[in-house]
Amino acid sequence: MESRSGTPAPAVTTAVAPPARPSPVRPGWRGAWHGVRPTERLCHVTGAVLVLSGLAHLVVFAVDGGPWDGPVSWRKPVTFGLSFGLTLIAITWVTSYLRVGTRLRSALLVVFAADCVVEVGGITLQAWRRVPSHLNMETGFDTAVSMTLAVGGGVLVVLLTVFAVASFQNRPTGPLGMPLALRSGFAILLVALASGAAMIARGVVLTRTGHQEAAYHSTAPLKPLHGVSLHAVLVLPALAWLLSHTPWSYRTRRRVIQAAVGCYAAAVLGAGVWAALTW
Structure with a gap:
């Protein structure tokens, strides 16, 4: 295209904006779960619920009062809820470094989680009934609860011993x-x-x-x-x-x-x- 004076007109260029860079996506709580096996999610959630149960009973103790020590107190659902919850979360995490078959580990973790719930549940139930949870043979129901907790403790010993043996049989993975x-x-x-x-x-x-x-x-x-x-x-x-x-x-x-x-x-x-x- 020429101008009226006969000289070519300058070309008109249209500026094209560079493609916008995609904004970085920050993984939220959903992203944190990506790659986590369903069994591990179940155990982590169960452990968190047990920890919350312990904290909730700490509030109950603050409101209701009563002795902190002794066989009948709010101390037991507090300490057992926190302890079992943290232990379940910890075992779920650390066993990922063990050289154990995936199916075997998943099965052991599910049983371990169920046992933790039974233990904390039985102790919490007896605390609300205002009776001792362990070594209580006063009634048939109390005996059943006490024996269930004892058997559950035996199951915990077996499961954790299996994981302990596995940690020594084969060198665990993980950082230095x-x-x-x-x-x-x-x-x-x-x-x-x-x-x-x-x-x-x-x-x-x-x-x-x-x-x-x-x-x-x-x-x-x-x-x-x-x-x-x-x-x-x-x-x-x-x-x-x-x-x-x-x-x-x-x-x-x-x-x-x-x-x-x-x-x-x-x-x-x-x-x-x-x-x-x-x-």
């Missing part, structure tokens, strides 16, 4: 320090299972020989040992995971994990000595 943290956590967890079984066994013997009140108080010396050793399988692997997100060298992280394992073992040993001296 995770294998040591997992194996140490499961080894200390076996101490918690042994102390729990000892409390139940001693209490049952005293109950069946007519020493009901003594049975309730016989478990006190072992409670610190049981409580401290129970959560090593959560604390130590969590520390290893946190250290994997730091810029520290492999050598430093390994030393921190080793020191943490040593400190935790010392705490368990101290609780064990105290239990032996006071039992």
Whole structure:
């Protein structure tokens, strides 16, 4: 196209805007669940519900009052709800690092979750009935609840022992320090299972020989040992995971994990000595 003077007219160009970059999508809570197996989701949700149950009964205790210690108190649904909920979430997470078949792990986790619900449910039910949950043989119903909790405790011992053995049979996966943290956590967890079984066994013997009140108080010396050793399988692997997100060298992280394992073992040993001296 030429202008009237005969010189070509300048070409008219239309500016084309560059394609807009897609805005980054921030994964919400739905994205956090992506890639998580249905069994793991079930266990995480169940654990969260148990934790909320424990917190809810802490509010009940604040409103209703009453003793914190003793066989009949709101302490039991609080501590058991929190403890079982955290343990279920922890076991679901840490067993993902074990070299266990997918189907076997899923089956064990489902049974473990169901057992946790039964344990917390029975303890919570008896707390609302204002009667002891463990070692209570006063009525047929109380005996049934007490025996169900005892059998459930045996199931927990078997399941967690299977996972503990698996952690030592094959080296766990995960970041630096995770294998040591997992194996140490499961080894200390076996101490918690042994102390729990000892409390139940001693209490049952005293109950069946007519020493009901003594049975309730016989478990006190072992409670610190049981409580401290129970959560090593959560604390130590969590520390290893946190250290994997730091810029520290492999050598430093390994030393921190080793020191943490040593400190935790010392705490368990101290609780064990105290239990032996006071039992």
